[in-house]
Amino acid sequence: MPPKRVTAAERGRAEEIYRILEECYPDVRCTLEYRSPFHLLVMTILAAQCTDARVNLVCRTLFDRFSTPRDFMNAPAGELEREIHSCGFFNQKAKSIRQTSRMLEEEYGGMMPDTMEALLRMPGVGRKIANVILGECHGKPAVIVDTHCQRLAFRMGFTKREDPAGVERDLMRLWREEHWTLFSHRLVYHGRAVCTARAPKCAECRINLLCPKRGVGKTAPGKTKTP
Template identity: 50%
Template sequence: MAAQSTDERVNKVTSKLFKKYTTLKSFAEADLAELENDIKSVGFYKNKAKSIKETARILVEEYNGTLPTTIEELVKLKGVGRKTANVIMANIYGIPSIIVDTHCKRLSNRLGLVNSNDATKIESDLRNIVEPQMYTVFSNLMVYHGRAVCRAIKPKCDVCAINDVCDYFKARK
């Protein structure tokens, strides 16, 4: 549900959602209009409700209620892209993963680590420069730094701890 929504909004919605729908089967069998209403405050709620319901159905019917364990299988699920698949790999299965969200994309370019807006290319490029065991830690740090300091609008370059290695900061001087 994160696409085009803040983490704060998604967390607020999901806390209520998981109290109402306590199993995959309950999501799969949910009334679509009711599910849409339950997540209405997040962007693109109609498409997201369809994806949630369909993915829950697939997981129940085809995967015995368990998440697939590979990126390739995860991205086959409706509404699951590489970012979400990598989040699952990192946070559920403990497999170090490069998670390219809006913050990672912005910071990777500003720091001069990559020169692309394509998330898949950025993920590939970062895999070439970040040690594999650090993939998840690196990704989490990029998210935290992007939220707190290197914001899309009005980045706090003057207080940034890594501005000495930042192409964006150097170009602004």
Template identity: 45%
Template structure:
């Protein structure tokens, strides 16, 4: 267990050096916006959600406004995210609950968040960690996959993955770890054909060899700012430019 913990923490440190800019990839200015955006992100990409939320929050800036929204209008605003009828019902219902039970504010306790419509542990931990600074491990499909590849867990159940990984790290590391691992999963350690030969933590990974090991071929598999030809974007991200600044400069942030 001690060796596993040391290796896990070294991987986290190395991912921190690789992605010092790793934060939640959903745009938000407050806990309510992040909560709604995370619910909308189910079965779609953060990029697509980020394209929808500016108009959504301009029209419905808080829980009270969203609770009173016309559902047909709301559906049209979020249609590009998919499953828009169910999502509209969820975010309208959770907004109503926030107004009725929390004076329109988002609670900062996991046990309260998970009672809201459309909110599970993953969404709750995203909000707690990134909006409130309360440590939480976000087990999405990327985090679960990489945790198994790294040997941190063998579990498929997200709650068990969360429990197993929590034993390896200090609580203060849970949120940044979650963001770094998700970044790595989206950019390097893909579900199919991971770019093993271009992976910064390959020497520490017991699953090395599941994907392409030739360095040149592996580089072609990298995505987002690590993709070939996007060196300038990567440099600006390393220099701590925000997504808003990068978009304003004309950079596309898609894969």
């Protein structure tokens, strides 16, 4: 079945929400403090079910000890696991990092691939991580669907899908390519500051009157703001 056509009204509402969020969060960026494309890849693997703040803290010392793909693929057994223990799921994450490092070193000469297909071949890398690398490191249009993006996209009525790939496709149809990566970051910022998972601050939200609030139950009290 072909995708539903986006109406002028839907696109107009999406563009207005983009404009408002751009005003609210003018200087957005990836919140992982990376030094290189490879470091960002490692950090995004560590960030699965872990906060960016924790990953940033762990990697300040991790990258002093292991820096290149060769360093990670040759990390002594147990040492990498100890370094990343506080990020959770450390055994699986260490395995993915070692295998991905080996693939980068042996197949790409330590350089980061710049296609979705190549990135998805790497252990521990799904569409979210691949899109982070494409958008941040290669400047390619990419919609990054994390938990915040997926939650807000549903609440705002941009998608009814539950699978990240489907959410990604729905969001891609609403904005111009040059907006994709920055809009993804703005949804993350807004999801952390205002549109929280529990008791979102709808009364304080600048897009309150444009949002259908799908699935929202209890909200935090406050005075309603207009766009």
